[in-house]
Amino acid sequence: MATTMQQRMLDAMLPSDLAVPPERWQQQKSTRTRLRLVEAAIDCLVEQGYAGLTTQQVAERTGSSRGAMHHHFATRMDLAAAVVEHVFYQRMRSFLDDYLRSVTGAKDTSLLAVGAAAHWRSLQTREYAAYIELSVAARTDPELDKVFAPAAQRYDEVWISEMIESFPQWEARWNTFKLVNDFVNAAHTGLLLNRPVVGEARVAQVLKLVTRVVDMLHAETLLDPAMAE
Amino acid sequence: MATTMQQRMLDAMLPSDLAVPPERWQQQKSTRTRLRLVEAAIDCLVEQGYAGLTTQQVAERTGSSRGAMHHHFATRMDLAAAVVEHVFYQRMRSFLDDYLRSVTGAKDTSLLAVGAAAHWRSLQTREYAAYIELSVAARTDPELDKVFAPAAQRYDEVWISEMIESFPQWEARWNTFKLVNDFVNAAHTGLLLNRPVVGEARVAQVLKLVTRVVDMLHAETLLDPAMAE
DNA sequence: ATGAAAACAGGCACTGTTGCCGGTTTCTTT
DNA sequence: AAAGAAACCGGCAACAGTGCCTGTTTTCAT
Structure with missing residues (x-):
């Protein structure tokens, strides 16, 4: 079941580029440099933010020319769109990898806690850093938002x-389950954003609290807000 | 006590610019246009992000020239620094205004819930939107981070x-109190970031849950993670 | 009132970025 | 093998943004 689930989710998130494995060497080369460009773009994003995602920076990082870059992505926004797809795909992939690896042999009662821990780890990736940049940039850039x-x-x-x-x-208790998802996601996201200010120690404290809340929701110790009224 | 507290906190956060009320008309004029520039900069930040915080945009919005702008803020980063100060000050100000207004007549037991509600409202301001932009930009801009x-x-x-x-x-139970602060702050921050995706309904659900957790921490129903080991 | 200083205006040179285009190399088809 | 297509290269004009600099007007001190 596990691998089935992983496959289904990854397929659903798969960027169209990589859907069919290439046969011709030219196409292989094409998708390979395409991927290199997207990866370089992610590096730009992580190191210099969305404003630092510049066509020449990306071209320079991959070693190829700006002309090649233009061949694959006509405009800067085309590249950004590809990055968006790639980042979402990798985000789900990294979580699933971690979760399914962690879940082997875990009891049913602690599945939520395991999931929460895996989720927190999935936010420590460079892909998620890129996601943050895109997410914030999309708020003020209508063009990007149309893709994001x-x-x-x-x-x-x-x-x-x-x-x-x-x-x-x-x-x-499906409503409760969805609530747990949203709650953990929100708490972890905010924690990540505030981490530079509050420091590791306080982050760890809040993380423990979040996990505790998740467990109590599972044990029905906390009244279910989704049910109440 | 309330007003005393408000005054102390605001004083501590006060940007040096506004510390002494101006007497000379020239200084008055100066601080006034200075403030107008900072406010225009915040508008830029909110509408177009940190990359859209451009000197000519700001000058244009205030109706004054780029020369005037340069007179008050020699470089773009000087303006950004002033914006940072202003945003932090306003952030604390808006929270205190709201909280102290809400707290009148509230029972001691619900003080935390009232504070949490006020905190959530304080994130719905344009100043906080500007704060988000600065906060994220500071992660990839060392110059800005040195100020932020x-x-x-x-x-x-x-x-x-x-x-x-x-x-x-x-x-x-001071550790618990600090934990509540960090927890609410993280949850609300993350909730705000995820709002465009999850929508208002789910946001409201999580908000209810957060408040519930706060109340339980107050009532010592939840084991204190800060105390546990 | 008059010189000094501060607030303000507008222009100039410089840099970086974008989109595009003509030309070249490498692969594919037939 | 030869034509055609796809990948790739480097340069061009256009534009926006920054910092600085020279003036001009308004306010302050004496």
């Missing part, structure tokens, strides 16, 4: 539908 | 020290 918002929406929907299929034991 | 990080640190310290003085009844 649908991808984010799709990511959210795929996540939810897969959770429904993969955790049928939660069916009776 | 100390300000953020100072904000955090002022906040903590004032909480210590203003809520002596929490002295015995």
